[in-house]
Amino acid sequence: MTPPVLDVGAILPMIIVAAGAVLMPLFEVLLARMIQQKRTWLSRPMTRELAGTMMAFGTALILGTALIFTLGGFLRPDRVFNADHPLIRLDAMALFLNAVVLLSAIMTVLISIRYLAELRNNRGEYYALLLASVLGMMLLTSAMDLLMLFLALELMTIPIYALAGYQRSSLRSNESALKYFVIGSFASGLLLYGTALLYGATGTLALDLIGQARFDQENPVALVGAGLLVIGLVFKVGGVPFHQWAPDVYEGAPTSVTGFMATAVKVAAFGALIRVMAVALGPSQDQFYVPLWVIAVLSMTVGNVMALIQRSVKRMLAYSSIAHAGYAMVGICVGTDEAYAAVLFYLLVYTFMSLGAFAVLAMATRERTQSGEIGDLAGLHATRPFFAAVMAICMFALAGIPGTGGFMGKFKLFEATIARWSATPADQGLLWLAVIGVLNSAVSLYYYLRVPVAMYMEDPRAGETEQPGSGFFGWLVLATCAAAIFLLGLMPQDLGLFWNLDPLAGAAAAADALR
Amino acid sequence: MSVEQALFYSFGGLTLLSALGVLINVRNTVNAALCLVVTMVSLAGLFILLHAEFIGILQVLVYAGAIVVLFVFVIMLLNLRSTSLGAEHQPVMKLLGAGLLAMAAVKLATLLGADRRSPADVAPEFGTVADVAAVLYTDYLLAVEAAGVLLLAGIVAAVVLAKRELD
Numbered sequence: 269m270t271p272p273v274l275d276v277g278a279i280l281p282m283i284i285v286a287a288g289a290v291l292m293p294l295f296e297v298l299l300a301r302m303i304q305q306k307r308t309w310l311s312r313p314m315t316r317e318l319a320g321t322m323m324a325f326g327t328a329l330i331l332g333t334a335l336i337f338t339l340g341g342f343l344r345p346d347r348v349f350n351a352d353h354p355l356i357r358l359d360a361m362a363l364f365l366n367a368v369v370l371l372s373a374i375m376t377v378l379i380s381i382r383y384l385a386e387l388r389n390n391r392g393e394y395y396a397l398l399l400a401s402v403l404g405m406m407l408l409t410s411a412m413d414l415l416m417l418f419l420a421l422e423l424m425t426i427p428i429y430a431l432a433g434y435q436r437s438s439l440r441s442n443e444s445a446l447k448y449f450v451i452g453s454f455a456s457g458l459l460l461y462g463t464a465l466l467y468g469a470t471g472t473l474a475l476d477l478i479g480q481a482r483f484d485q486e487n488p489v490a491l492v493g494a495g496l497l498v499i500g501l502v503f504k505v506g507g508v509p510f511h512q513w514a515p516d517v518y519e520g521a522p523t524s525v526t527g528f529m530a531t532a533v534k535v536a537a538f539g540a541l542i543r544v545m546a547v548a549l550g551p552s553q554d555q556f557y558v559p560l561w562v563i564a565v566l567s568m569t570v571g572n573v574m575a576l577i578q579r580s581v582k583r584m585l586a587y588s589s590i591a592h593a594g595y596a597m598v599g600i601c602v603g604t605d606e607a608y609a610a611v612l613f614y615l616l617v618y619t620f621m622s623l624g625a626f627a628v629l630a631m632a633t634r635e636r637t638q639s640g641e642i643g644d645l646a647g648l649h650a651t652r653p654f655f656a657a658v659m660a661i662c663m664f665a666l667a668g669i670p671g672t673g674g675f676m677g678k679f680k681l682f683e684a685t686i687a688r689w690s691a692t693p694a695d696q697g698l699l700w701l702a703v704i705g706v707l708n709s710a711v712s713l714y715y716y717l718r719v720p721v722a723m724y725m726e727d728p729r730a731g732e733t734e735q736p737g738s739g740f741f742g743w744l745v746l747a748t749c750a751a752a753i754f755l756l757g758l759m760p761q762d763l764g765l766f767w768n769l770d771p772l773a774g775a776a777a778a779a780d781a782l783r
Numbered sequence: 784m785s786v787e788q789a790l791f792y793s794f795g796g797l798t799l800l801s802a803l804g805v806l807i808n809v810r811n812t813v814n815a816a817l818c819l820v821v822t823m824v825s826l827a828g829l830f831i832l833l834h835a836e837f838i839g840i841l842q843v844l845v846y847a848g849a850i851v852v853l854f855v856f857v858i859m860l861l862n863l864r865s866t867s868l869g870a871e872h873q874p875v876m877k878l879l880g881a882g883l884l885a886m887a888a889v890k891l892a893t894l895l896g897a898d899r900r901s902p903a904d905v906a907p908e909f910g911t912v913a914d915v916a917a918v919l920y921t922d923y924l925l926a927v928e929a930a931g932v933l934l935l936a937g938i939v940a941a942v943v944l945a946k947r948e949l950d
Contacts, residue, residue, distance in 0.1 A: 400936035430940030
């Protein structure tokens with residue numbers, strides 16, 4: 269038996285993140301001892317607050333290093349860890365999505381410093397779980413094997429269950445964790461059952477080999493298996509009709525975690541969905557066209573209509589995230605390279621606009637004293653003009669106002685849809701997909717604009733003396749989100765110093781690499 | 784009767800008897816769970832007799848060691864009484880049970896009636912611990928490592944959710 273030839277450099281970013289996840293609990297114990305022994309660090313007494321900040325910086329540093337190595341991976345894409353048996357492949361799509369996930373995680377960590385300090389609950393476990401989850405996401409976006417895909421999915425979600433229930437004194441946080449756990453386990457069960465059926469039908473777990481199988485009425489086991497696999501992933505991205513968990517879970521979880529769930533988890537799950545659709549089910553895509561069409565249309569419509577009647581901003585954003593999952597599902601339903609590239613670009617934009625909104629919520633509304641209703645943001649313009657401005661930018665971008673990244677993302681998606689329609693004009697469904705998408709964007713304008721209206725045109729509530737500040741790093745996150753939204757909206761092509769920093773070209777190359 | 788046959792019949796008999804014990808002990812669920820442990824362990828004996836040592840060990844570790852212990856925990860924590868479940872009194876459940884039993888009986892009859900082909904030839908090391916380990920630590924090395932981090936994350940998650948007081 270010869271030992272396998274392993275390319276450790278290919279998974280260097282993952283090793284860094286994994287090492288962080290393992291070492292972070294130890295780091296916390298070390299800091300806790302320093303607090304107990306009343307030691308000082310750089311002539312400052314070690315307190316829980318300082319320890320929390322140090323752990324957050326450590327985590328951000330680890331994630332930042334991993335991000336640099338991930339971007340460096342673009343110089344040599346398509347590396348595999350073990351060429352004999354490629355469980356993962358770091359192709360351009362995986363690198364692109366890993367970079368998005370890492371960016372989202374870094375911003376989450378930076379807004380968590382203040383947020384957790386205010387909850388008086390800044391502990392190392394938070395960062396350890398976050399890092400473990402990021403590792404799962406990075407494996408998930410690059411998984412080429414159903415075994416790896418399932419393990420990565422679990423590694424991604426199990427820490428999130430605990431993070432959703434991180435605020436133990438809050439009943440809602442507990443409810444959120446339990447609900448997410450039960451429904452997430454159910455979804456994992458479906459996915460696992462689908463995997464087992466696919467293995468039974470095709471005799472392999474490798475996605476590219478599964479792609480050689482036929483999925484039609486003559487091979488019902490494979491068809492059902494693939495269906496369950498897709499349903500399991502749609503559960504994770506929160507597409508209708510598998511979305512019921514999302515609002516309660518998003519609302520109950522600590523806001524910093526909600527932002528992470530709404531962006532990074534979705535990005536990674538969409539990465540897996542694209543890979544499954546393009547690699548494993550690609551040759552028989554037409555079999556899945558109608559179900560995906562229904563999911564996309566329902567997600568967009570139900571998400572937007574339900575968001576209209578929400579009073580809590582967090583719930584509204586939860587339904588909005590369902591609607592945005594619907595927009596991205598449009599691209600997956602269309603299923604051309606151009607459409608996949610549009611989905612990837614959309615995920616990048618969505619990360620900035622959604623995380624920016626959740627970051628403002630985490631910093632501007634106080635978890636313990638406020639209910640998170642839109643009224644809590646009333647008059648934010650007067651007390652915290654910068655928060656209000658960033659929130660307004662995020663809302664405009666989410667609604668898809670021209671000039672923002674949200675518009676560019678939707679434009680690319682619907683452009684790809686229309687392009688495929690003009691190639692096959694007989695398929696009226698594609699045209700309707702674009703029309704329904706555009707109509708939904710118009711509907712969404714109403715509820716997104718309610719937030720700026722409350723912030724700029726209403727007076728602050730009585731008794732609001734002072735809003736908590738953002739701190740430098742909170743400010744940095746908000747400024748990054750706002751700048752990225754405009755840059756991606758106004759000049760997506762001109763961003764690149766070299767090609768892979770151009771998000772449009774990066775997304776297109778990533779979609780190419782799938783083939 | 785060879786030693787192997789004697790072992791087979793004793794393990795097989797024990798499996799059947801203890802499985803029956805699970806059913807009979809409706810009133811005392813802890814006893815039923817303990818009977819389940821015996822079933823699992825004697826099943827493991829049968830696997831080892833079939834030269835599937837690895838599956839035998841897993842059977843003991845996973846089923847007898849982890850899953851049934853979990854059952855016992857749940858039973859003891861919830862303090863279940865048989866009356867509170869009442870499943871055995873519901874006609875639908877009875878019908879469902881009878882239907883499943885009939886299906887199983889038909890399946891068993893067809894299996895016993897079919898001609899028994901000799902099992903496929905496999906290499907002598909097939910299914911041994913060494914063989915499984917060789918695959919796990921070459922082809923599936925990354926998956927093993929990911930599973931390791933997954934277990935760690937599970938432990939940390941349990942600590943986060945279960946720690947009694949926030950300091």
